[in-house]
Amino acid sequence: MQKPSIPKGTRDFGPAQVARRQHIFNVIRRTFESFGFAPLETPTLENLSVLTGKYGDEGDQLLFKVLNSGDFAKDVTAEDLATGSKALLPKVAEKGLRYDLTVPFARYVAMNRGTLTFPFKRYQMQPVWRADRPQRGRYREFYQCDADVVGTDSLLCEAEIVLMIAQVLGGLGLHDFTIKINHRGVLRNIYQALGGEGRETDLFVAIDKLDKIGRDGVTKELLERGFSAPIIETLFELLGVEGDYEEKLARLLAGFVTAGVEPDGTRPDDDNEEAAANYRGLTELATVRDLLVASGFKQFDRLEFDPTLARGLSYYTGCIFEVKINNVQMGSVSGGGRYDNLTGSFGLPGVSGVGFSFGVDRLYDCLEALDLFTATAETPTRCLITHFDGASGRAALPLLAQLRAAGIPSELYPDATKLQKQFKYADAKGIPLVIVLGPEELAAGVAKIKIMASGVERVLPLAEVVAALTV
């Protein structure tokens, strides 16, 4: 007899967990839809030709590959076997499991370019799979919730990302958060202020580690990459500007002017004359802030312009975002940014857009750590009808039907058994109300209602029960 188990890095979600996760999904979905994002779902299985090469070498290794069906080994030769797994792979597997939601979205846009109306705003909430080493907060099967707009470069999209993040976190009861925002143009200007050109990526990658390895670590890495000590000094001066959002913009502007960085032009449709002159990154960050003010956004104490935010992924080209919950020890729960070329590798160049993602599993862990979940019941049932025998059970059926019709999820205990056992069932499942309908109650035409949390009991005429519970 086998002892059953589930693969490492995967989880079963019992009733209470599913209810809590659904709560998170609902808040995110409601917010996305309120902002006009439409749902998209793509298959779990994608062709490996679509997935491979999109996530770097490490990503390719973390892809779950699916064996071809039927006689999968029929084309494998002894030489293939001798060469090893890498040579074998293309002969035995042509499909893999979704690794993120961005590549399938890009594939979808490229495949449906002819029928989509742009700007195209889509959200997607689906699981992804990575053959990563499982550890605390890292799973092999986990959910992402992405929202992207493609086909417009309006900065309204960036402002609305901030609004959506604040709305989702507020909706979940998370109030102590920081939305960090930066712009790849700012990082590029900083790099130009150092007198360099063309090696921004090196710099972004090093700065991205500031959080983890600190200033000393980054300094060491930059020295190794050939940057000089005075340059690194200037770098940290610029990265370390102090003040609020607008003060930092002004100080960086002064720093760029002093360093002789050439302006790179405003955006053609930008009408914010007072924005931070002609450096695109600073201008756009100023515009995003203005749009937020105009939208009635009030939480500027939770929006931090952080010139050290780099986000490793090299495809970002404009604003970038990252969100932390401050009162929990946890990595970022959301992040994203603007990119210039989503679908280029699928034959459709020039599709730019901006998007962001929530990590549901991390949000779940934050809410649990802060004890913010209210739903703890093991069942949706609000009301259990108990009974004594077949006759009183049968007499309860009309009431059961009325309760359900009134929108109150309800159960009749299915077996005629001791009342104590039926109450124990309600207790174990977290059912808040128990109706006792025994021979006595039936004879008197009443029902006894017990509120489980307080132990309070009320006796009501049978005909008034539903009305009393729906008030």
Added chain:
Amino acid sequence: MQKPSIPKGTRDFGPAQVARRQHIFNVIRRTFESFGFAPLETPTLENLSVLTGKYGDEGDQLLFKVLNSGDFAKDVTAEDLATGSKALLPKVAEKGLRYDLTVPFARYVAMNRGTLTFPFKRYQMQPVWRADRPQRGRYREFYQCDADVVGTDSLLCEAEIVLMIAQVLGGLGLHDFTIKINHRGVLRNIYQALGGEGRETDLFVAIDKLDKIGRDGVTKELLERGFSAPIIETLFELLGVEGDYEEKLARLLAGFVTAGVEPDGTRPDDDNEEAAANYRGLTELATVRDLLVASGFKQFDRLEFDPTLARGLSYYTGCIFEVKINNVQMGSVSGGGRYDNLTGSFGLPGVSGVGFSFGVDRLYDCLEALDLFTATAETPTRCLITHFDGASGRAALPLLAQLRAAGIPSELYPDATKLQKQFKYADAKGIPLVIVLGPEELAAGVAKIKIMASGVERVLPLAEVVAALTV
């Protein structure tokens, strides 16, 4: 440049399709929860040791297997390769994709036996994968929606399955349906009436094909299996009893008595003295009907006792169900039954229960064939605000925030472009309302609202727009 594609038998679901599918899921979920079923989710990846051997040889071949990560071929020898795929498989793959929801549920119950409260009522709505040959209505990735109760043999569960099926189909606007019900005990009694014993399964399997191969085909198959012509004649007499639900019960009872079939006893908790004597199948079917009457069920014209219903799966032991939509050419959209031993293969014998399943993809096709979907929009957005330039766009932001706060999913067209293009966007996405907010309107403190379906326009003071749209 690669041309992107998706694996055969899989589908992308665009916004309108997701919205329609969500509608189906919502109706099913609401019904399941109203009856006290709690949600469960299990991982996509299961160990092959859990899946293999549960679905027959054909099922094993249709399982999608996932390559072990890393150097998957390291243990494969030249001899393995020479022996073929079957010998190779255990060395290169130890995980597979979920094939149905029943085996993972059984695995879950067995693994969590110590903490679950029984009766345990769970529903599960998740995709499953089968490496089947794709064809119309058959996909390699598709959703199942299951609800099961384990740990009770109360026939209330059977009655509630009928109620739930009727509620879901009614909720979807499907009214011309037939719920077929039968009982494995009836089939066994019929078999006994033929003078046989011990080869029920042969009979079930043959009868199960009646729909497809007709009476002649079944006759031929039974002759081949060694049943005599007079016996087959009696068989079809019993299977062909006419009348309504109760008449068929009475006529079968008479047939069993005449044939000298020994009664197999009533259920211990059955208090329905008038039920069809002591044949368990007939008794239980009568009790289910009585419970439905007591529950206020009115659709007995849609509930058919069909003694020919067999359902191939051999693990059913009591009532069995199957549901057809009559005015659409389509296989069954729902089915299920009672089983005695769900978790035996996982070391937990004696867990009996009853469950059923909806096929979402078939329901979708029925609703589409009958033109019953109301949601056709490509976006959740109810209201698009159009504008002329940065200034009027910015001036629209407070209204945009108010609309969203009032629960009206809304968008501001992100770019300042021709009004015509903005209207075209609303039209293509199926957005029902467009608000025009140009310099003229702003100067006058009004907004023009156009109802896209009728073309009717209204001009309202800016401050009254939200109230007018939320009435």
